[in-house]
Amino acid sequence: MTAPGARVRQWLVGRRLVRHTGWRPTDTLVRALGAGFALVVAGTVLHQLPLVLIGVPLLVSGLITPRPSGSPTVTPVRHAETVDSGGTGTVTVEVRPGDGAAFTAVRLPVTGRSGVGPVHLLPAAAGALRARIRWGHWGRSEYLRADHLLASDDGLFVYGPVVGRVAQHTVLPPIEPLPGASLPPRAAGLVGAHRSRRPGDGMELRDIRPFQQGDRLRRIDWRVSLRAAAARGGALVPGTLHVRERYAEADADLVLALDTTVDVDTDLARWSELGQRPDARRGGSLDLGVRAAASLAAAFLRQGDRVSYVDLVNARLGVPVGSGRRQLELVRHALVRSGERVTGGGEPVLRAGQVPLGATVIVLSPFLVDSLVDLTARAARRGNLVIAIDVLPEGLLADTATPWGDAVRTILLAEQRMRLAALADQGVLVLRRDAAASIGLLRRHREARRGVRR
Amino acid sequence: MNPPMNPPVPVGRGVSAWWLRVAVAVSGAAILGIPLLERPVVGLAVLVGLAVAGSVYAPASPAPAAAIVGAAVTVVLSGDDPLRPAVLAMIPAVHLFHVSCGLAGILPVHGRLHLVALRRPALRVLAVQGVTFVLAGVAAVLPTGRVPVVVEVFALVGLVVIALVALGPWREHAHTRGDGRSAGPGATMEAWGEGRRSGS
Incomplete structure (x- = not known):
């Protein structure tokens, strides 16, 4: 059996908790029922019909609105963690408003802008909300923080505000088109995009010279060699063989x-x-x-x-x-x-x-x-x-x-x-x-x- | 079971939430000005004016209630005919003031209002106003004069029943939280309005 002191403490804790969690009444409900009821009672007692007629809409709107039930959820959909500056994309949140909700107020980016954006007041409906966003300045930035609050008709009950999870991404610096330019080559690798000043195995012709010891046979330029041999009487003797020398290609x-x-x-x-x-x-x-x-x-x-x-x-x-x-x-x-x-x-x-x-x-x-x-x-x-x-x-x-x-x-x-x-x-x-x-x-x-x- | 999900809805730009404050100001000006057109009650009008200004600044506060009660008293003091045009004009004006304050209270002033969200409250206002004007029509055809005691007693008993029904929403319920994250003591409506990080 619970002690009376514990029950009072439990009641007080419950009172405090209910102010911050779940669906809870707002000032609007207090106004609708309190002011509406007061005007109707005062009008009835004092025989003042205007007070009754002014109070009735407030009282009726308060009485016909049931307390919403369920636990609404607003879930952001995961997006790419790395994007390009200046590009655009969409962010999506899935909303399950629960029974009795009439409005969804959720923080979403504004179309065409960057940042988490302002709070949007939308009708409550189960489904996904999609906002187009422009990836702005480069750097690490928050792009979505779906803070949300759900409300019943006329804002008589609210659920929240709930702080949404922060979604961050890396916006990479933009790349502006630049004209290409050559860098000084450096023979760091066997292949590269630049013509080196040294002889090597590249494609570009550097020189045609007499055959030397160590030259590869496939480098021999037979047309030049035969012409040189013809000039010496037709015999392919040492000194008539010529090779094609090419530039090396190197990295920069x-x-x-x-x-x-x-x-x-x-x-x-x-x-x-x-x-x-x-x-x-x-x-x-x-x-x-x-x-x-x-x-x-x-x-x-x-x-x-x-x-x-x-x-x-x-x-x-x-x-x-x-x-x-x-x-x-x-x-x-x-x-x-x-x-x-x-x-x-x-x-x-x-x-x-x-x-x-x-x-x-x-x-x-x-x-x-x-x-x-x-x-x-x-x-x-x-x-x-x-x-x-x-x-x-x-x-x-x-x-x-x-x-x-x-x-x-x-x-x-x-x-x-x-x-x-x-x-x-x-x-x-x-x-x-x-x-x-x-x-x-x-x-x-x-x-x-x-x-x-x- | 979860309700079926609708197709994704593209969220546009909407309009500035300042328009809700403008609606509060306009309807507040109406409930302030209508009684003044009949018979100026300066002292009460000043109080109502201050309450309306407070409502524009803080719509989720007791200020709108004060404005509504003050305006209702003003209209009673301004004339004798209970169904004169000023009273009939005050009925929707006060209701619109109440609803616009309610909506402005859940949206930060720098937020964005999507007009499609106003469709449901507009229909609701029309329905409630319909009920109210039917009531006013019934009151108009009822005979005037001394009310029998039995009717007075029935009216007061009815009000007590209404009071008991109205107390229902204050019953406390423990609800689980949506996504497991606490709104927390710091997640107040003020923090919501400012868009600050709050809570745990």
Whole structure:
């Protein structure tokens, strides 16, 4: 037998629980029954028909609405965990509203936008709700959180609000089409997409020369050899045999080095907020760098080059050199991870071991610190072709909250110009962030440097 | 057994939930203005006006009830004929105010309202208004004058029965939760309105 104290405690717990779980009455029901009943009683007692007539609709609407039953469920359908920035897709949630529900209020994305979206008020019906969504800014993001609340007629009873499970996905950086350009070849593999300067087994003719010891017989050019023999009286004697020499075909390596020490946008007043955001600033230096890196990786991997990625601050986030479509996905995932770990600190490092011999190095940075200049110049001194891409956003805005805002901006830009000039003096090709235009200059720069390097 | 699932429904953009607040404001202006057209009762009108403003700001609060009761008292004080046009106009106006407050209370102000969701409440309002106006028609043809005591007693007994029926929804039931996740003490209507993470 239960003690009276325990029963009271149980009753109190039940009272508290019923306010938060299951179907429960709302202020609207209290108003419908309470105000409606009060008006009808007052009208009856006081013989005031207007009070009765005003109270009747409220009372009737409250009395004809049964308490809903059942346990509604709103279940999100699983979607791909990796999507491409700028693309579109659909998200789906399955709703089982239970008996007596009239409205489903559920948080869903708005068509054509990204993010979890606002709450939509829809009629309650068992079935799936489907919303089109645009995959927005690259990075890890929430795309669906089906918070939901179900309500009976006139909102007299509600179930919820229930916090939905968060669905996250990785939006990969977009790939902007870039014109192809040749990289310096490097005889790293037996085959490759580039013509090497060395003789080898490629397709392109390099020379026709007399046969030497060690030459393969299948390389003999019989037409030239017979012509040479005819010139010497028709006998195929030593010195008349000639072979066709071809160029070797080799791989080319590209190292994409991203500066993740800072992420700055055009508003100088907000630079101090660095590290307070989990994602990259839209249009900021990191955003520009990541987009350029993804596009460059795609362009060079597409033409068969080998690409690696180096996070200059978090070395563990790098991707070793590789080729093919899978390598592009690895690089894009690594770029997303790098974008999540910008803290405004750390010393940028580019070790010699991270750069294959003869590889082209592209450093993407706003070049706001001298250490990046030293790092880039050291890479150039090691004999690599180094390209520095400046990803500082254009049109910096001075901090208007301080009288020194304009002066700070001027000094900052002047210092950055000096750093870029110093890099150019070290033989580094300095380009603006417009990678599409920049990439076409690779060949010209390589040819200009060819005499120096080889 | 689970009910059959309907085909997937594409969710469009809908309209801004602010329109529900506009509906509350318009119907509130009606219940405030109709009695004033007959005979201005300034003090009560100010109170009703404040309650209507409070209803627009917080529709899921006691403010709409105060507005409704205040408006009903105002209309009683504004004239003598119980079935004059102002009273007949107040009946649907108060009902619409009540319903629009009810719907605005379940949708955050930055939410999206899909007009198809209003079809069922519209039909329901029409049905209830039909019942009410039938009642008003019956009242109009009944003889006026002193009401017999027996009728008064029957009316009061009927009200008690209605009160007992009306108390039914407050009976407490333990319900299981939908997907096993608690709405939790933090999952309040306020948190719902703000779209914040809440609960466990």
